[in-house]
Amino acid sequence: xxxxxxxxxxxxxxxxxxxxxxxxxxxxxxxxxxxxxxxxxxxxxxxxxxxxxxxxxxxxxxxxxxxxxxxxxxxxxxxxxxxxxxxxxxxxxxxxxxxxxxxxxxxxxxxxxxxxxxxxxxxxxxxxxxxxxxxxxxxxxxxxxxxxxxxxxxxxxxxxxxxxxxxxxxxxxxxxxxxxxxxxxxxxxxxxxxxxxxxxxxxxxxxxxxxxxxxxxxxxxxxxxxxxxxxxxxxxxxxxxxxxxxxxxxxxxxxxxxxxxxxxxxxxxxxxxxxxxxxxxxxxxxxxxxxxxxxxxxxxxxxxxxxxxxxxxxxxxxxxxxxxxxxxxxxxx
Amino acid sequence: xxxxxxxxxxxxxxxxxxxxxxxxxxxxxxxxxxxxxxxxxxxxxxxxxxxxxxxxxxxxxxxxxxxxxxxxxxxxxxxxxxxxxxxxxxxxxxxxxxxxxxxxxxxxxxxxxxxxxxxxxxxxxxxxxxxxxxxxxxxxxxxxxxxxxxxxxxxxxxxxxxxxxxxxxxxxxxxxxxxxxxxxxxxxxxxxxxxxxxxxxxxxxxxxxxxxxxxxxxxxxxxxxxxxxxxxxxxxxxxxxxxxxxxxxxxxxxxxxxxxxxxxxxxxxxxxxxxxxxxxxxxxxxxxxxxxxxxxxxxxxxxxxxxxxxxxxxxxxxxxxxxxxxxxxxxxxxxxxxxxxxxxxxxxxxxxxxxxxxxxxxxxxxxxxxxxxxxxxxxxxxxxxxxxxxxxxxxxxxxxxxxxxxxxxxxxxxxxxxxxxxxxxxxxxxxxxxxxxxxxxxxxxxxxxxxxxxxxxxxxxxxxxxxxxxxxxxxxxxxxxxxxxxxxxxxxxxxxxxxxxxxxxxxxxxxxxxxxxxxxxxxxxxxxxxxxxxxxxxxxxxxxxxxxxxxxx
Numbered sequence: 044x045x046x047x048x049x050x051x052x053x054x055x056x057x058x059x060x061x062x063x064x065x066x067x068x069x070x071x072x073x074x075x076x077x078x079x080x081x082x083x084x085x086x087x088x089x090x091x092x093x094x095x096x097x098x099x100x101x102x103x104x105x106x107x108x109x110x111x112x113x114x115x116x117x118x119x120x121x122x123x124x125x126x127x128x129x130x131x132x133x134x135x136x137x138x139x140x141x142x143x144x145x146x147x148x149x150x151x152x153x154x155x156x157x158x159x160x161x162x163x164x165x166x167x168x169x170x171x172x173x174x175x176x177x178x179x180x181x182x183x184x185x186x187x188x189x190x191x192x193x194x195x196x197x198x199x200x201x202x203x204x205x206x207x208x209x210x211x212x213x214x215x216x217x218x219x220x221x222x223x224x225x226x227x228x229x230x231x232x233x234x235x236x237x238x239x240x241x242x243x244x245x246x247x248x249x250x251x252x253x254x255x256x257x258x259x260x261x262x263x264x265x266x267x268x269x270x271x272x273x274x275x276x277x278x279x280x281x282x283x284x285x286x287x288x289x290x291x292x293x294x295x296x297x298x299x300x301x302x303x304x305x306x307x308x309x310x311x312x313x314x315x316x317x318x319x320x321x322x323x324x325x326x327x328x329x330x331x332x333x334x335x336x337x338x339x340x341x342x343x344x345x346x347x348x349x350x351x352x353x354x355x356x357x358x359x360x361x362x363x364x365x366x367x368x369x370x371x372x373x374x375x376x
Numbered sequence: 377x378x379x380x381x382x383x384x385x386x387x388x389x390x391x392x393x394x395x396x397x398x399x400x401x402x403x404x405x406x407x408x409x410x411x412x413x414x415x416x417x418x419x420x421x422x423x424x425x426x427x428x429x430x431x432x433x434x435x436x437x438x439x440x441x442x443x444x445x446x447x448x449x450x451x452x453x454x455x456x457x458x459x460x461x462x463x464x465x466x467x468x469x470x471x472x473x474x475x476x477x478x479x480x481x482x483x484x485x486x487x488x489x490x491x492x493x494x495x496x497x498x499x500x501x502x503x504x505x506x507x508x509x510x511x512x513x514x515x516x517x518x519x520x521x522x523x524x525x526x527x528x529x530x531x532x533x534x535x536x537x538x539x540x541x542x543x544x545x546x547x548x549x550x551x552x553x554x555x556x557x558x559x560x561x562x563x564x565x566x567x568x569x570x571x572x573x574x575x576x577x578x579x580x581x582x583x584x585x586x587x588x589x590x591x592x593x594x595x596x597x598x599x600x601x602x603x604x605x606x607x608x609x610x611x612x613x614x615x616x617x618x619x620x621x622x623x624x625x626x627x628x629x630x631x632x633x634x635x636x637x638x639x640x641x642x643x644x645x646x647x648x649x650x651x652x653x654x655x656x657x658x659x660x661x662x663x664x665x666x667x668x669x670x671x672x673x674x675x676x677x678x679x680x681x682x683x684x685x686x687x688x689x690x691x692x693x694x695x696x697x698x699x700x701x702x703x704x705x706x707x708x709x710x711x712x713x714x715x716x717x718x719x720x721x722x723x724x725x726x727x728x729x730x731x732x733x734x735x736x737x738x739x740x741x742x743x744x745x746x747x748x749x750x751x752x753x754x755x756x757x758x759x760x761x762x763x764x765x766x767x768x769x770x771x772x773x774x775x776x777x778x779x780x781x782x783x784x785x786x787x788x789x790x791x792x793x794x795x796x797x798x799x800x801x802x803x804x805x806x807x808x809x810x811x812x813x814x815x816x817x818x819x820x821x822x823x824x825x826x827x828x829x830x831x832x833x834x835x836x837x838x839x840x841x842x843x844x845x846x847x848x849x850x851x852x853x854x855x856x857x858x859x860x861x862x863x864x865x866x867x868x869x870x871x872x873x874x875x876x877x878x879x880x881x882x883x884x885x886x887x888x889x890x891x892x893x894x895x896x897x898x899x900x901x902x903x904x905x906x907x908x909x910x911x912x913x914x915x916x917x918x919x920x921x922x923x924x925x926x927x928x929x
Contacts, residue, residue: 087819088725095721095735097714098793101786102738105745108756163396170393185916186401192912193407193905194847196877200884200901201407231403262382264389292746294850295881322748322850329752329854334760346752350745357744361737
């Protein structure tokens with residue numbers, strides 16, 4: 044099966060494997076076996092490369108198929124309509140596909156989540172890397188891992204059945220499933236991403252910088268805020284961008300918590316209103332959209348914009364992650 | 377002064393950072409505790425006799441000791457009998473049409489009887505006509521009395537029937553019964569306000585409905601109901617308590633004058649039926665509820681293997697677990713070989729070639745694609761494109777398990793590749809060098825030295841991605857998951873399956889299940905979270921062992 048056998052390529056017989064029996068084999072390979080070994084190794088490598096390129100294939104296929112399905116919508120000038128109006132009436136006779144309210148919904152929910160998650164996540168990252176002792180950290184880390192592991196549908200379940208009634212009864216909101224609820228749930232879901240990546244970045248800032256700052260007489264807070272965090276900012280930004288990606292791309296929790304009304308409230312910062320996000324719209328309406336109809340094309344177009352947004356964000360985070368790694372290398376040289 | 381401020385700031389910073397971790401731990405507890413607590417009630421609860429009957433009689437479950445249950449049923453039926461009797465008698469009273477029909481039937485029987493007697497020559501034709509005319513008057517009066525909307529009219533009409541001469545006149549005929557009916561009606565009238573009859577009827581129906589939910593339908597109607605939920609009473613004691621409360625107290629919602637939320641008002645139902653015969657019912661049920669339902673502590677471990685009735689009202693989450701396990705296992709089965717080989721290639725072969733960099737970028741992109749987009753892709757590729765363009769692959773346009781598993785496989789691929797890469801990279805160089813020095817080739821070194829050393833780390837990654845795949849909903853939303861189907865599909869391509877994640881969504885937004893079986897809502901999500909958490913705990917344990925081993929060396 045695997046022609047690239049190690050023993051055939053090595054010039055001398057292998058003592059360890061075939062013990063005494065190996066000694067009577069010729070020391071040099073015959074040209075035929077040499078060629079077979081060479082070809083075999085080449086084929087083996089090609090097979091490995093083929094398997095490794097499955098992820099390239101998957102990405103290409105995803106982009107190709109989402110674009111292919113969304114193309115008829117964009118070809119009819121749907122992009123202008125999608126970004127220019129908030130009239131979403133996909134099933135009318137005169138169907139309208141203005142998705143501005145969904146973009147607003149995704150935006151406001153993500154913004155709300157980040158306002159909570161970024162400071163909290165930064166503080167927690169600092170706490171994990173510099174404040175806590177090793178012993179306590181052993182117990183704090185699994186908390187974050189478990190937060191990351193809980194399925195999004197369970198978060199949505201919590202938002203609908205626990206948070207929503209509480210918001211309604213305790214705080215007298217008109218509806219419990221609203222932007223505030225969705226943003227809160229998203230904040231919890233984005234926290235583990237932000238924390239783990241920022242913590243890596245903060246830990247990666249060497250002892251020398253910290254000790255230098257302490258030697259100058261600064262307190263821990265000053266060391267962190269003025270020295271360590273600025274030094275680790277690339278990694279932190281990458282973590283925040285990944286957190287935003289998680290929030291933008293999240294489906295189930297937002298679908299359940301946001302209330303699903305395609306509207307832009309008269310005051311845009313009003314978190315008490317029900318909103319609707321891109322992801323939730325796709326999840327909700329795809330089941331009812333007839334195959335080959337313009338509704339389905341429009342939903343694929345929404346999916347395409349979502350893919351494009353996350354792809355751009357991914358590039359940004361890659362850039363910052365790469366930058367976070369570079370100084371360490373430069374220093375070591 | 378300045379220095380003190382700095383110290384305070386420092387302490388505030390430390391405190392708030394500790395607080396943030398505390399807040400997260402609190403959030404974790406707040407999220408998990410109600411799910412676990414309320415979910416555990418789906419498994420551990422006080423089951424009533426109705427529960428045991430259902431477990432025995434429904435072919436879906438069919439378990440239990442039939443003899444013991446029969447004895448128990450007998451005991452509880454004895455306790456319930458007064459309730460059903462009371463309900464039936466009171467119902468007959470309220471049903472004026474039935475009473476009128478009875479009066480008319482009696483009159484017809486009387487006519488027949490009289491005709492017979494004339495033919496037999498017992499009475500003369502004139503006598504017969506007289507009796508019949510009189511009886512007709514009585515019947516009309518009685519029917520009017522039944523129909524009357526207030527006590528006064530009814531009593532006036534009854535007085536006509538109850539004139540002392542009548543019973544003497546009709547003695548020895550069916551007509552006597554007619555008078556008897558009137559007598560018992562007159563008695564009832566003393567306790568019942570006829571102008572309230574419409575109200576009584578409405579309330580009676582509500583009471584009957586609740587009693588039906590609490591104790592099940594009356595014995596003679598058992599087995600007629602088509603749906604399981606109407607065949608049995610309250611199967612759980614907590615539900616029974618809730619129904620009991622509903623039965624004893626009537627809740628009304630009144631609009632507030634200022635247009636605010638509706639305000640709640642509670643009245644005692646026994647007061648609504650004051651002075652009627654039904655008033656006793658409430659006392660009886662309140663006193664004997666435990667005897668009627670015989671609640672017992674139940675550990676319903678079969679919750680995790682049982683099928684359930686439509687709408688998740690009764691039964692367990694067996695098919696959901698099976699579907700999730702199947703989807704997850706298949707997905708991991710596809711992606712693990714691919715992932716490990718990819719990781720090996722990325723690390724062992726040309727480190728920084730253009731191709732390797734492209735693969736890395738693609739892995740990162742794949743990791744960042746939103747889960748719903750995976751679902752869209754699965755829909756477009758596995759359900760739309762493949763069946764149309766490559767029918768020989770066997771994919772069909774309907775959702776099926778294989779499509780869902782393949783979609784999930786792409787989703788977890790980057791996780792597995794990254795974890796494997798990390799694990800392989802963390803194997804000390806010396807291992808590999810030692811193997812190479814003994815003369816082993818690249819492949820052999822990898823298979824016999826590097827891979828076994830990296831295996832625990834790879835396993836951690838696999839277990840984590842198992843958890844991820846089990847919890848994902850959006851990718852299987854369009855490709856594999858269905859809210860309801862009987863049992864499991866016969867093959868991987870035949871149809872969609874129920875899955876824990878999608879069913880959790882489905883029960884969370886379902887009204888019926890929220891009202892009648894909230895424990896099943898929480899039970900579903902508890903099962904999902906438990907599954908995912910157990911997998912994660914497992915991963916954490918493996919990793920800590922590996923870490924200890926590495927530190928030891």
